[in-house]
């Protein structure tokens with residue numbers, strides 16, 4: 001017989017979703033265990049990475065004074081790229097470098113450890129180096145979890161599965177339909193060491209200000225995208241790649257990444273640096289359309305475990321969605337415990353909370369966006385077309401007269417094998433998807 | 436795009452050689468793995484022999500699925516990111532038994 005310990009709630013996974021859930025439960029006075037399989041929170045987690053901290057306002061007032069930040073993002077770029085060209089939209093504002101800020105680069109081991117510690121300060125019990133191996137189920141309802149610890153199982157009124165993209169708990173509970181590789185991408189990234197002054201110089205920033213670059217057209221035959229972020233004394237450069245296309249053969253992830261690093265628009269930013277850490281992680285890419293049931297009897301699913309990462313081209317936001325959904329799960333669990341009904345019906349307030357917040361509102365509104373971004377037009381035609389139009393506009397053709405913008409656009413659209421009505425239709429579709 | 440294999444030769448961009456590519460070994464040496472004696476992923480390569488897709492070979496970011504000359508797969512779990520790519524792309528039921536390593540073991544990131 002193994003000994004069991006009883007909590008009001010057990011939260012599986014000390015990523016941002018789990019830490020936020022445990023924080024809200026502990027703040028409400030509930031006994032809560034936050035279980036993490038890594039030796040410390042964040043040790044299993046990688047991302048681009050920028051944390052958009054606005055959602056933290058509701059949990060930790062003036063969080064920016066204590067959050068472990070690498071740089072505050074004051075410059076955001078979107079780059080459309082072909083093998084030899086790049087067209088960049090570059091926005092900068094120093095306002096984002098002052099309280100209350102917008103986004104910050106941070107290392108996940110630092111950030112996740114900090115946020116989990118906040119939950120501990122509220123009274124949560126953090127159990128690291130503990131892998132949850134399955135759900136404890138009695139009479140069809142979840143009553144706790146099994147762990148690989150010799151001292152046994154953890155019983156709880158509510159279990160919150162915040163166990164990330166692979167969520168074996170949500171799958172075990174039957175909350176997912178068919179799982180298809182089509183809905184996932186894998187991210188690979190190099191953290192490259194460079195002296196702080198070199199980064200300041202190359203990216204034209206000062207002090208603790210930094211840059212966030214999203215790239216499209218840099219993944220060869222594989223649908224996906226790239227990113228480049230500045231940390232204090234490293235640069236993170238990586239790719240997000242469609243799983244089925246990668247599996248179809250041709251290129252390996254690190255080969256595509258080497259090609260991006262060699263591109264004339266990227267090489268001068270990263271050259272000479274040494275790879276400090278290589279990392280990889282899977283992303284739930286398809287958003288709203290791949291989400292599981294969010295509630296079971298005695299069970300809630302939050303964050304990437306519920307596919308709540310928003311991957312919509314110019315936006316790659318998962319940490320804030322994880323915190324938003326985790327906090328909502330914590331509050332819903334507390335309310336259900338108070339009412340004495342932790343069945344799926346008693347926990348249904350979770351979905352209502354998410355629907356009235358950005359978490360499901362954004363996902364529902366942007367439902368089409370992930371498909372559009374990974375589609376042929378955005379992947380294969382848009383980057384080349386945009387670059388060629390830019391080239392035709394800026395190239396001086398003397399002694400020939402300037403061709404005029406309308407003619408350039410017409411000519412390039414035709415050259416890229418597109419028809420004006422197609423472009424018009426797709427533009428309207430994109431405007432709708434992002435409306 | 437021009438970049439040659441990641442096995443130590445120079446990466447050549449359109450502007451010429453830019454920096455030496457790192458070998459895959461050096462790349463993986465940058466990552467900490469606290470290896471547990473129990474393999475958390477087991478590949479039954481008798482099933483792989485009937486697989487025509489073999490998506491794991493190009494997709495695994497840690498390059499842990501090595502095709503053998505007789506149509507099998509050589510797999511070692513020690514330098515695994517625990518990402519999930521392999522079981523998601525594998526289309527042969529039963530080829531991959533996938534679980535997380537014992538608590539406290541496996542990959543440990545520090546600056547990612």
Ligand SMILES: Cc1cc2nc3c(=O)[nH]c(=O)nc-3n(C[C@H](O)[C@H](O)[C@H](O)COP(=O)(O)OP(=O)(O)OC[C@H]3O[C@@H](n4cnc5c(N)ncnc54)[C@H](O)[C@@H]3O)c2cc1C
Nearest residue numbers: 013015016017037047048050132164187303304318319322
């Ligand atoms: C390449 C890449 C780039 C990204 N870029 C960004 C970005 O710039 N900005 C952004 O906001 N988001 C980004 N994201 C998305 C973001 O990382 C995720 O959406 C976010 O981490 C989700 O948080 P989570 O808490 O739900 O899950 P996770 O962060 O995955 O946390 C889950 C936790 O559960 C633990 N766990 C899992 N199973 C068990 C178990 N059985 N027992 C015990 N513990 C377990 C794990 O160890 C982990 O700590 C990116 C993702 C990737 C892969």
Ligand code: SF4
Nearest residue numbers: 483486491525527530
């Ligand atoms: S995809 Fe699956 S069955 Fe095919 S070779 Fe890889 S592990 Fe084996």
Ligand code: SF4
Nearest residue numbers: 495515516518519521
């Ligand atoms: S989990 Fe990821 S890193 Fe590990 S073997 Fe599978 S694909 Fe490779």
